[in-house]
């Protein structure tokens with residue numbers, strides 16, 4: 732009986748871990764190919780083109796994944 736309970740518990744933990752991995756993996760997987768650039772001072776100013784400066788302060792945009800530590 733105890734063995735079955737341990738098996739069920741481990742199965743549940745594995746299922747939760749797989750679900751978490753799926754969601755976090757999916758958020759970084761397909762989106763990683765898209766390079767978004769954002770102003771360090773105004774992160775809501777974003778562009779796909781790093782040559783375009785921030786429209787508010789004129790600072791060059793940096794990769795948004797570098798802003799997220």
Ligand SMILES: [Zn+2]
Pocket residue numbers: 770771772773776785786787788789790
């Ligand atoms: Zn700015």
